[in-house]
Amino acid sequence: MPNNFDHYLPLSPATLHILLSLAGKDLHGYGIMQEIARHSDGKYKVGPGTLYDNLQKLIDREWVQEPGNRKSDDDPRRRYYRLTAAGRGVLAAETARLAGVVREARSRLQMAKPRRA
Amino acid sequence: MLRHLYRCALRLHPLQFRRRFGEEMLSIYDQSAGRLSSSRLLLDAIVSLARQWIFRPEFWVQTSPSSAPPPAADDIPSFCSLDPFRPHTSAMIHGTVLSLTLFCVTCFAIRYSWIRVLHVQIPGVSYDNYVSIHPAASPSDLRGKTGSTDGVDKTTAKSQSNLISEHLQVDVLPVVAQPAAKTSPSPNLNSQSIAPTVPLAAAVATLHLRLDSYVGTYVSHNPNTKIAVGIEGDHLSIRVLGRPKRALSPISETTFVVAGTNDHWVEFVPDINGKMRQLRLFQDGQSITALRQ
Numbered sequence: 001m002p003n004n005f006d007h008y009l010p011l012s013p014a015t016l017h018i019l020l021s022l023a024g025k026d027l028h029g030y031g032i033m034q035e036i037a038r039h040s041d042g043k044y045k046v047g048p049g050t051l052y053d054n055l056q057k058l059i060d061r062e063w064v065q066e067p068g069n070r071k072s073d074d075d076p077r078r079r080y081y082r083l084t085a086a087g088r089g090v091l092a093a094e095t096a097r098l099a100g101v102v103r104e105a106r107s108r109l110q111m112a113k114p115r116r117a
Numbered sequence: 118m119l120r121h122l123y124r125c126a127l128r129l130h131p132l133q134f135r136r137r138f139g140e141e142m143l144s145i146y147d148q149s150a151g152r153l154s155s156s157r158l159l160l161d162a163i164v165s166l167a168r169q170w171i172f173r174p175e176f177w178v179q180t181s182p183s184s185a186p187p188p189a190a191d192d193i194p195s196f197c198s199l200d201p202f203r204p205h206t207s208a209m210i211h212g213t214v215l216s217l218t219l220f221c222v223t224c225f226a227i228r229y230s231w232i233r234v235l236h237v238q239i240p241g242v243s244y245d246n247y248v249s250i251h252p253a254a255s256p257s258d259l260r261g262k263t264g265s266t267d268g269v270d271k272t273t274a275k276s277q278s279n280l281i282s283e284h285l286q287v288d289v290l291p292v293v294a295q296p297a298a299k300t301s302p303s304p305n306l307n308s309q310s311i312a313p314t315v316p317l318a319a320a321v322a323t324l325h326l327r328l329d330s331y332v333g334t335y336v337s338h339n340p341n342t343k344i345a346v347g348i349e350g351d352h353l354s355i356r357v358l359g360r361p362k363r364a365l366s367p368i369s370e371t372t373f374v375v376a377g378t379n380d381h382w383v384e385f386v387p388d389i390n391g392k393m394r395q396l397r398l399f400q401d402g403q404s405i406t407a408l409r410q
Contacts, residue, residue, distance in 0.1 A: 029138075030145045047158065048145045049165025052138040056176055077144040
């Protein structure tokens with residue numbers, strides 16, 4: 001099933017982080033920005049322009065959707081976003097690709113270590 | 118102030134994007150103004166604005182569900198019609214830019230190309246090849262003629278170069294030499310130094326010359342000279358004392374151009390019987406008035 005998303009890979013950093021932030025729970029835009037800053041230890045931040053540009057593409061590809069129900073005490077301007085099954089699949093595919101890259105990198109770094117006499 | 122600018126930047130986004138995310142982006146601005154720099158958010162909105170208009174034309178117009186082809190009924194084929202088709206604004210803009218670019222490149226190539234395949238020449242008005250008209254000329258001689266073999270006519274052409282186009286075709290009526298009964302008033306010439314501006318085609322086409330009424334000797338006292346006007350064949354000639362004889366080419370019933378000169382012409386003044394009693398010779402910016410003997 002992940003092979004269906006191969007032509008979308010590799011994902012851009014913004015897309016990867018947005019999908020990753022939505023993997024846990026539904027979030028609104030500002031929540032996504034905060035979650036991205038949190039799980040990247042503040043090393044990667046996206047502005048609203050970049051965020052909604054990517055969300056627009058993800059919604060168009062049906063990787064992300066807007067759930068109908070929302071909290072009653074929430075700001076009415078906020079809209080929540082949820083990862084779809086397709087979005088979860090492409091995230092899994094990208095994670096597997098990255099895992100392969102990490103594994104390959106580690107093995108090569110291991111081989112390059114100088115041996116003790 | 119920055120919030121107002123931010124709202125303006127949001128309003129300039131494509132309609133579809135603005136409707137979908139505008140309010141939420143503004144809420145983020147309101148929420149994060151204390152934490153993030155407002156100017157950074159404004160810069161982000163401007164970058165987003167450029168990005169949406171330049172790189173996201175596919176999202177400018179949302180395809181409505183009604184534009185999808187209807188489901189096919191049993192045994193009835195369904196066809197897609199282009200009637201509701203409306204080209205994307207982005208496609209129109211791209212097409213316009215591409216067309217203008219192609220047009221400019223083509224013009225540049227035509228103008229500066231090594232290979233001169235196209236020689237585009239815009240015809241201009243030229244007065245050099247004036248066809249001299251005198252009473253002896255027949256319509257067939259004049260029609261479509263671009264030059265004259267007569268040396269006198271060539272020189273006359275120069276003197277009339279500001280009057281007639283080379284494409285002028287004139288039907289000249291035959292000269293009738295008969296006693297003058299009535300003459301029309303002379304054309305109004307504004308200045309001695311300015312050549313007559315009577316429309317030649319109209320003037321000559323309706324001209325009935327009565328050559329006898331012009332013939333005679335005209336005497337001037339200032340300067341003291343005599344001017345003889347006679348008939349040579351079927352046209353008039355003029356001879357100023359001490360100068361060679363010249364042919365006269367009519368441009369109206371009382372105005373004649375001196376052939377072989379530059380800006381020389383003669384204007385006759387008739388009496389009440391239609392016979393010429395005075396002439397004025399305009400040459401080199403001066404005029405000589407002579408009375409008929």
